Amino acid sequence: MKLSARNQLKGRIISIEEGAVNGIVRIELDCGQIITSSISMGSIKELGLEEGKEAYAVIKASSVMIGIDE
DSSP: OOOSOSEEEEEEEEEEEEOSSEEEEEEEETTSOEEEEEEEHHHHHHHTOOTTOEEEEEEOOSOOOOOOOO
16 A cells, blocks of 8 residues: 555554444554544445454644644
C-alpha cells in the first residue's frame, strides 16, 4: 500500500462498535495511544476489520487547528 499521506500510524484494532450505517473503530498504537475513527459499515466489512487485526490509521488533513484553555 502506498499513500501520499505521511501520517500513517500502525497499530492493532482493539474494538469495533457496529452501528446501522457507520462503525467506530479503535486502534491502539505501540506507544499505547488510541486512535478512534468513524467509518462506514461497508468499509469495515470490505476491509475485513476485526479485533486483534493489525491496521493503519491514515491521517490526511488540509489544516490543523490549535486551541487553548481560557
